[in-house]
Amino acid sequence: MEFIRRIKFAAIPIFLTVGLVIFSLVLSSLSTAASYSLEGGRVDLSEWKMNEQPIVPLTGEWSFYWEELLEPQHFQVDAVTPDAEAVYVPRPWTSYQLNGRTLPNEGYATYRLLIRMPNELEPGLTLGLYPKSIASAYRLWVNGSVKGGNGIVGPNRESMTPSSYPEVIYFDPQSGWNELIIQVSNFSQRNAGIWQDMELGTADDISRLRISRVAVQLFVVGIFTIMAIYYVFVYFNYRREISAVLLGLLCLSVAIRTVVLGESTALYLLPHLPWEWAVKAEYLSIAATALLLMLFIHKEYPGDTSIRATKAAGVVLSACMLFFLLTPARVYTYYLSPFTWGVLFPVLMYTMGVYILSAFRRRRGSLMNAIGFLFFTLFAVNDMLFYNNMLATDDLLSIGLLCFLVAQALNLSARFSRAMQESEQLSLKLKQYNRILEQTVEERTQSLRESNAQLSHANARMADIEQFRTRLLSNISHELNTPITSIKGFAKALRDGIITVNAHKYASRIYERSLLLERLIHDLIELTKLETKQVRFAMEERELEPFLEELFQQYEWEMEEQCLRYHSDFTPMTTGIYARIDPIRMEQVFANLISNAIRHTPEDGTITVRSRLYPLEDRQWIAEVSVIDTGSGIPPSMHEHIFERFGQVLEQNEGKPHNGSGLGLAICREIMDYHQGEIGVRNGVHEGSEFYFRLPVYERIEKGATGA
Incomplete structure (x- = not known):
């Protein structure tokens, strides 16, 4: 099918050539x-x-x-x-x-x-x-x-x-x-x-x-001239299309040859044109046509032509043109036969061979070009025989070249059509790529927005951390300064012999301050690890009620020693209420709350441990465990402060902080965050304090058990 399609296209210049030949023969039939x-x-x-x-x-x-x-x-x-x-x-x-x-x-x-x-x-x-x-x-x-x-x-x-x-x-x-x-x-x-x-x-x-012969000649010359102008404009609009300017110059060369031969219309249009220059134009135009033909085919089919042959033809034809210019007609016209058969005929055969080779290699448009050039070659050989007095016909080269140029025009128009189609396809693809690119840009922009938001959050976090670090260093400097100062003072007094009485008492104070300093450093390290997620929790399932009973019983002896009343108020729980916890860390929270309650509760005071269950849905519960004391209480304005680093409540009677690091509750809050729970305090002034923590718990039905 492809071969048939190409033959159909190639038939166009064939029919055109046959039509022009018939037209010429009809005109000449009046005389023949x-x-x-x-x-x-x-x-x-x-x-x-x-x-x-x-x-x-x-x-x-x-x-x-x-x-x-x-x-x-x-x-x-x-x-x-x-x-x-x-x-x-x-x-x-x-x-x-x-x-x-x-x-x-x-x-x-x-x-x-x-x-x-x-x-x-x-x-x-x-x-x-x-x-x-x-x-x-x-x-x-x-x-x-x-x-x-x-x-x-x-x-x-x-x-x-x-x-x-x-x-x-x-x-x-x-x-x-x-x-x-x-x-x-x-x-x-x-x-x-x-x-x-x-x-x-x-x-x-x-x-x-x-008149009819002159009209035919002017018609042919007009076609060549228009084609020459068209191809030159094509080149000026697209400078990479060197073939177009070569084809335009080829058309112009043939137009000049046609107008000075045959009916010699040029001598009517330019009556003062010397005969010598009219003959020079004839010979120069045919040599230029051969040269442009060699350059054109080398540009069109570089893979099928020889650069050496092209250069050799360029040198020989240029020398011939120079010879035509510098010598009179009575000299160079005598060399028409050597020029025809020694230069023009080899150029024709070489070009025909290139077209045939390109057609066999299925170059784009080569079949049409080969057929068009075949007709050009036949008419060129006719003119060679005619002007060498070997054939009694007429000058027909312009008709053959017109056939060839029409084939080139069809190929060029097909090339431009393909270029337009490819351009439209590329435009559609470009639009699709633009849409995809816009979507990608939007996605990347959204990703960048999210990254920027995360970065802003991270920057804010870093700023908070930097502020926290600064404050931490300040607090550490402040908090460590007091026990260190005391230790230095007592130690210097003992060294210098200032303290001579009750030296044991002051040595005990140095020891106590050392323990306080040690506990403070330990708590700071512990809190830092918790905040930076460097602590691994050993989570396990524990039944809640037995676990709370065990914690409560651990502090009964200490309560008696401190002369405090110690009670429990646990909500009766059915078996099967479990929590996923790290028992060691939860005991640490409970111990901190008990220790705080002991420190802030006077003798004969009461400390109560209470538990409550609040149902959610689908066997989910919230367990709240409270430690209630009868101490001096905490003002509501300090409820959040005491859970921060070094957050302490000044004793209202003495105006001084309790003996502690101020880090315990901050550690407890971090532990509860790991357990997806919370910790807080509520009380009224002079009514004691109630510290509580809440945990998510759930009901687990053992195998073999039946529902109520």
Whole structure:
């Protein structure tokens, strides 16, 4: 299917080429219809039906007089006329042989043809002669009158002026025989004589033929010019597309060649253009076309071409162009055959080989290019044979190159279409990626917000920690200063002999202060570990009521020793109420609350341990354990303060702190946080204090037990 699709695309330039060729053949068919026989310099048109065959090609034998510039008076009855040679026209006189020798390019001669017209001619009938190309200067007589010509005819190089382009010559025929005499001289170029068709017809038909041919040439030149401008603009809009500017210059080169050949429209548009420069433009344009073709194919298919071949062709063609510029036409035109077969033909074959190779390698667009270039090659070979007088056709290179350039245009448009499609696809993908990117950015932004919030929280935490550290150092400095000062004072007094009485008592005080200092350091280390999560808890399930009974009983002896009343008020619990706790740490909390109660309760006071259960849901409970004393109580404003580091209550009677570190309750709060519980105090002033802690507990049904 891919091959068929590519063939369909490749068929476009084929049909275009065939159409242009048919169009050209139709235009020329007016002159190539059935012709009359020219023999011995005469043609009989007495039976010519102009309405059926409006144009007659004057192809056949003409009378030829070498190195003679004869005029009508030389052919009068009483004049002495040189012997004539019968030669075939159209054909350059270099193909003629006189006396066993081939005629040279340079020279001069006279052509004569007698034309017999019908005996009865239409009144006011005007005929037209259309000599397409006579090299390289001529002068024409009809029935003894000068009717036209190109340049100045002369017997030598100095006396002649070259000029060669198609021109329509009109004359009024006479019944019977009509005489046509043409003087031709050439000392300026390779071609010489009447080497292209000469056509005879009615004035209207010849004019129509001339106008149609000029129109076709201008049409082709216009196409090449527009394509050249288009490709140059493509390059200026996208500088990386070097192929576009090469293709544009190639179109411009072919347009220049086309406009100076064939109908030579350039000489009508620029009447003052010297003939020499018109010929130079022809040769320079064909060399430039070959050079641009080599550069273009190397740019399009770098993997299939040889850089050495491209450089070699560039050097040779550049040298040829320089040769055309620096030498006159009478020199470089003689080298047309070596230039054609030694330079242009190898370039064509090399380029054709590259296209075929690229088609076999399935390069993109190579099949269409190969088919288009095949037609270009065929028409180029036709022109090579035609201009070397080896084929009697016409100049068709512009049509072949137009086919090739149309194929290139189709490929270029396909490339641009693919680029647009890829651009649209990339645009859609870019939009999708943008949406994904926006979503990613939003997610990352949200993540950054969360990270910033965490960082802000961490910064705040660090600030708190830094503040706490500063305060801790200050507190440590303050708290350690007192016992250290006492120890230093007592020790110095003992050392200096100031204290001599009751030295044992002061030594005991030093010991007590040392114990206080030791306990303070221990509590600070313990609290720091708890706050920084460096303590591992050995959590286990314990039934609550037996555990509380055990704790309560541990302090009965100490209460008696302190002369305090000690009671328990435990809520009766059914078996199966459990808590997940670290028993050692929970005992530490209980012991701290009992110790505080003992310190703040006077003799004959009462300390009560109470437990309560508060139901939640789905066999979940909250257990509250309280230690209630009958001491002086704690003001409500101090309830939060006492759970902070070094938080102490001044005794209202003495105005001094209790003998403690002020860290016990802070440690208890950290322990309760680990157990997902809480600790607090409530009481009224002078009504004693009630310290409590709460724990989540649950009811566990043993296997084999039944519900109530």
